[in-house]
Amino acid sequence: xxxxxxxxxxCGGPAGLAGVLIVTxxxxxxxxxxxxxxxxxxxxxxxxxxxxPDNIFWFGxxxxxxxxxxxxxxxxxxxxxVAAGAVMIGLAVALPIGLVAGFYSGGWFExxxxxxxxxxxxxxxxxxxxxxxxxxxxxxxxxxxxxxxxEEKLLGLLGLLxxxxxxxxxxxxxxxxxxxxxxxxxxxxxxxGLRIMFSDVLPNCLSPLIxxxxxxxxxxxxxxxxxxxxxxxxxxxxxxxxxxLASAREYLLSGEWWLxxxxxxxxxxxxxxxxxxxxxxxxxxxxxxxxxxxxx
Amino acid sequence: xxxxxxxxxxxxxxxxxxxxxxLLFVLTRSIADSPARIxxxxxxxxxxxxxxxxxxxxNRPIAxxxxxxxxxxxxxxxxxxxxxxxxxxxxxxxxxxxxTMEIVGIAFLVASIxxxxxxxxxxxxxxxxxxxxxxxxxxxGVSVPGFWLALVLILALTVERDWFPPGGFVPLSQGGLMxxxxxxxxxxxxxxxxxxxxxxxxTRSSLLEVLDQDYMRTARAAGLHAGRVLLYAMRNALxxxxxxxxxxxxxxxxxxLIIEQIFNIDGMSRALLTAIQQRDYSMVQAxxxxxxxxxxxxxLVADLLNSWINPRFAMAAS
Amino acid sequence: MxxxxxxxxxxLLRVDGLHVVFGTxxxxxxxxxxxxLSIKPGEVVGIVGESGSGKxxxxxxxxxxxxRGARIGSGAVFFDGVDLLKLSPAALxxxxxxxxxxIFQDPLTALNPAxxxxxxxxxxxxxxxxxxxxxxxxxxxEELLNLVGIAHPKERMRAxxxxxxxxxxxxxxxxxxxxxxxxxxxxxxxxxxxxxxxQAQIIAMLDHIRRELGLSILFISHNxxxxxxxxxxxxxxxxxxxxxxxxxxxxxxTPRHPYTRQLLRCIPRLSDSxxxxxxxxxxxxxxxxxxxGCSFAPRCDQATDQCGTGRPPVWREHGHMxxxxxxxx
Numbered sequence: 001x002x003x004x005x006x007x008x009x010x011c012g013g014p015a016g017l018a019g020v021l022i023v024t025x026x027x028x029x030x031x032x033x034x035x036x037x038x039x040x041x042x043x044x045x046x047x048x049x050x051x052x053p054d055n056i057f058w059f060g061x062x063x064x065x066x067x068x069x070x071x072x073x074x075x076x077x078x079x080x081x082v083a084a085g086a087v088m089i090g091l092a093v094a095l096p097i098g099l100v101a102g103f104y105s106g107g108w109f110e111x112x113x114x115x116x117x118x119x120x121x122x123x124x125x126x127x128x129x130x131x132x133x134x135x136x137x138x139x140x141x142x143x144x145x146x147x148x149x150x151e152e153k154l155l156g157l158l159g160l161l162x163x164x165x166x167x168x169x170x171x172x173x174x175x176x177x178x179x180x181x182x183x184x185x186x187x188x189x190x191x192x193g194l195r196i197m198f199s200d201v202l203p204n205c206l207s208p209l210i211x212x213x214x215x216x217x218x219x220x221x222x223x224x225x226x227x228x229x230x231x232x233x234x235x236x237x238x239x240x241x242x243x244x245l246a247s248a249r250e251y252l253l254s255g256e257w258w259l260x261x262x263x264x265x266x267x268x269x270x271x272x273x274x275x276x277x278x279x280x281x282x283x284x285x286x287x288x289x290x291x292x293x294x295x296x
Numbered sequence: 297x298x299x300x301x302x303x304x305x306x307x308x309x310x311x312x313x314x315x316x317x318x319l320l321f322v323l324t325r326s327i328a329d330s331p332a333r334i335x336x337x338x339x340x341x342x343x344x345x346x347x348x349x350x351x352x353x354x355n356r357p358i359a360x361x362x363x364x365x366x367x368x369x370x371x372x373x374x375x376x377x378x379x380x381x382x383x384x385x386x387x388x389x390x391x392x393x394x395x396t397m398e399i400v401g402i403a404f405l406v407a408s409i410x411x412x413x414x415x416x417x418x419x420x421x422x423x424x425x426x427x428x429x430x431x432x433x434x435x436x437g438v439s440v441p442g443f444w445l446a447l448v449l450i451l452a453l454t455v456e457r458d459w460f461p462p463g464g465f466v467p468l469s470q471g472g473l474m475x476x477x478x479x480x481x482x483x484x485x486x487x488x489x490x491x492x493x494x495x496x497x498x499t500r501s502s503l504l505e506v507l508d509q510d511y512m513r514t515a516r517a518a519g520l521h522a523g524r525v526l527l528y529a530m531r532n533a534l535x536x537x538x539x540x541x542x543x544x545x546x547x548x549x550x551x552x553l554i555i556e557q558i559f560n561i562d563g564m565s566r567a568l569l570t571a572i573q574q575r576d577y578s579m580v581q582a583x584x585x586x587x588x589x590x591x592x593x594x595x596l597v598a599d600l601l602n603s604w605i606n607p608r609f610a611m612a613a614s
Numbered sequence: 615m616x617x618x619x620x621x622x623x624x625x626l627l628r629v630d631g632l633h634v635v636f637g638t639x640x641x642x643x644x645x646x647x648x649x650x651l652s653i654k655p656g657e658v659v660g661i662v663g664e665s666g667s668g669k670x671x672x673x674x675x676x677x678x679x680x681x682r683g684a685r686i687g688s689g690a691v692f693f694d695g696v697d698l699l700k701l702s703p704a705a706l707x708x709x710x711x712x713x714x715x716x717i718f719q720d721p722l723t724a725l726n727p728a729x730x731x732x733x734x735x736x737x738x739x740x741x742x743x744x745x746x747x748x749x750x751x752x753x754x755x756e757e758l759l760n761l762v763g764i765a766h767p768k769e770r771m772r773a774x775x776x777x778x779x780x781x782x783x784x785x786x787x788x789x790x791x792x793x794x795x796x797x798x799x800x801x802x803x804x805x806x807x808x809x810x811x812x813q814a815q816i817i818a819m820l821d822h823i824r825r826e827l828g829l830s831i832l833f834i835s836h837n838x839x840x841x842x843x844x845x846x847x848x849x850x851x852x853x854x855x856x857x858x859x860x861x862x863x864x865x866x867x868t869p870r871h872p873y874t875r876q877l878l879r880c881i882p883r884l885s886d887s888x889x890x891x892x893x894x895x896x897x898x899x900x901x902x903x904x905x906x907g908c909s910f911a912p913r914c915d916q917a918t919d920q921c922g923t924g925r926p927p928v929w930r931e932h933g934h935m936x937x938x939x940x941x942x943x
């Protein structure tokens with residue numbers, strides 16, 4: 001029991017613990033979707049269309065007779081993939097930039113990059129996301145030997161939009177960490193700059209980054225849903241919580257509430273989970289709140 | 297000193313706009329299909345395309361095109377004509393912007409005023425029922441996406457009951473004050489709830505941190521009245537709140553897009569999404585530029601406001 | 615000593631059995647265990663002790679400015695005959711700044727960074743002396759800044775705390791504290807955060823102010839030298855209790871408590887031979903973990919078994935008091 005208590009404390013209290021639980025459930029559902037979902041999410045069945053929730057179809061069926069529960073379960077994959085992929089791409093680009101700028105502080109790179117990044121922070125993420133995806137077009141793009149699906153385009157774009165925030169956060173830590181005595185000692189030992197950056201400076205910058213990444217995951221879920229909602233994200237028939245809400249709009253006024261309530265509830269629950277997790281981690285890893293809670 | 301700082305901030309905002317507009321311009325031009333192809337179709341011949349490009353100045357080097365575009369925008373506030381539709385973009389935006397402005401403006405005011413009030417109460421009466429309630433509402437407000445809330449409220453309040461119209465924007469001139477307010481009540485509510493939650497939490501945590509500071513103890517030791525003590529605290533506590541409020545204002549415009557779609561309101565969202573649908577990329581660029589401009593200005597105003605209430609912020613940031 | 619500061623027998627401040635505790639219910643831990651203090655009008659009284667002795671908490675308790683988590687367990691604080699602890703918050707707030715004032719250790723964090731220093735003094739004046747009016751208050755701010763030795767007061771008024779040096783900030787704090795003519799000034803380690811040269815200036819200035827305004831001062835410090843310079847009478851505190859009390863000359867010449875003696879031995883003197891500096895071995899006990907009997911016994915160089923058997927008896931002689939098992943034995 002005591003070990004449980006200390007684990008709960010590790011997560012940053014009961015709220016953080018709830019967050020961990022919710023996120024774990026989400027990831028499990030997404031990974032094991034083929035096993036968990038009772039029906040094929042793409043299976044059309046005109047006979048069963050627009051059933052209210054009952055014993056067979058727990059969440060009811062949509063306008064093509066597809067089981068809403070299964071679609072919600074499979075939809076978690078799209079949301080999670082976009083949100084997580086975006087954060088990973090963002091980190092992959094932002095970390096080197098922030099590290100180099102912080103480590104070689106005082107040089108032209110630092111000045112130039114940080115000014116540009118600060119200028120570029122003035123980009124409202126959602127608008128640019130929608131506009132750029134819109135301009136890109138929703139067809140899969142062919143780029144040499146690679147075919148990039150729309151979801152991949154979206155997560156790449158989103159990831160790049162996250163770069164200013166993540167790079168500035170990395171830089172803030174890197175600048176401080178690079179000035180410490182042990183880094184100076186490593187330099188005297190003859191370790192190269194690159195090596196010091198990645199093996200000594202980076203690990204100490206991770207705390208606020210982890211918190212920010214978690215919060216960006218939460219935001220990513222909502223942004224993906226919003227972009228899919230206006231038809232520019234995950235394309236039907238692939239289920240995504242966002243595009244399920246989009247098709248549910250027509251049936252809103254005629255009373256088929258289950259089409260919108262369940263996907264939306266899924267989004268809300270997921271976002272609550274990531275937010276709680278992020279808050280809990282923040283209490284433990286970033287008590288001085290250098291990370292920002294909203295970056296839409 | 298103050299004036300110099302203001303000038304520096306404004307200059308940086310302008311620099312910011314230039315960088316961002318350049319990025320936008322280059323991205324738009326490089327990703328999108330050529331306007332000539334879009335307008336003339338896939339069957340058009342090389343000569344027709346070349347002619348189109350010459351007519352619209354699209355054959356000049358991209359740097360020149362950018363400078364023409366940005367200078368016309370900055371000096372004459374003119375967005376030009378769309379390549380695809382030929383329509384005057386200024387007029388299109390002027391028709392739809394006020395609607396979005398009103399909704400965002402009211403939502404922002406409501407969110408700011410209520411959240412600061414709630415945050416202060418929450419911090420002053422820490423761990424009281426008010427505090428717990430406020431914190432609970434804040435967690436949910438932050439997590440429930442506004443557009444889903446909109447769908448739920450439409451179901452609950454317009455389908456089941458008749459409290460609000462399910463959609464559509466009723467201008468003041470058309471329906472009178474009551475109808476007008478009824479038509480924007482739900483959109484404003486759904487738009488503001490997220491930022492209300494965020495700002496409440498921010499106010500609360502910021503004020504709590506300030507109240508623990510040594511200088512608040514000095515203020516109390518000096519026997520100042522409770523109201524003045526709160527003011528002493530707020531001049532420090534409000535700084536991060538105002539910063540986030542400035543960022544929020546800009547972001548609210550983005551979310552207004554989605555909310556407008558749900559409620560069938562003819563605001564900037566319609567302009568943007570129609571432009572995307574019609575592949576009118578010059579319009580898309582224009583609209584995004586507008587949104588970004590609002591964002592930059594909102595941040596600038598927040599910075600200047602902070603420098604006024606807390607001059608140490610001004611000194612630290614410059 | 616002028617006629618205004620003639621010592622009467624009635625103390626200005628009398629603290630009776632003050633207990634300061636942390637926590638509630640079963641987890642209550644005492645930090646200050648029933649101390650008695652008194653200060654006469656015009657007197658400068660010092661409280662000396664290591665960190666954790668409870669001296670700051672005592673001072674904060676008098677003003678009822680205890681930090682979150684701490685509260686007054688029991689006791690009375692009589693100021694001018696009135697028990698402060700029984701007053702309503704509003705009535706107590708009236709007295710703060712006007713009758714009793716306090717200056718703190720770190721003047722940088724103790725002054726509001728967002729408000730010009732002159733304005734902070736101005737606000738205090740307007741609160742306690744509204745009859746001055748705006749121009750009157752502004753003039754008084756200038757006077758006060760002059761009094762504490764700040765040059766160019768008209769310009770300095772508009773400065774922010776971060777623009778002033780440490781010594782100047784502390785002077786501003788003092789000006790703020792004495793603005794409305796309090797009878798008692800509590801100074802909680804006012805020079806600890808300052809350079810040695812500045813320390814001397816501030817002490818001199820406190821003394822000057824005291825004589826100008828007829829104040830009493832409660833001077834809290836861990837620095838015995840400073841206490842020797844400015845105080846008339848001294849209390850020595852250890853682990854939340856008073857272990858010795860005497861007028862300053864007697865305390866320094868004939869200390870009776872082993873702790874006081876060992877403290878005095880630790881002060882380095884130019885005349886000392888070179889060699890290891892004397893210290894008091896060990897650390898003061900944590901709150902709630904006091905050893906049985908005399909709290910100082912584990913570190914005392916004169917402790918015997920008897921010292922662990924119970925609270926030490928109090929010895930008194932001509933206004934000199936000490937709590938020790940070993941006095942006279």
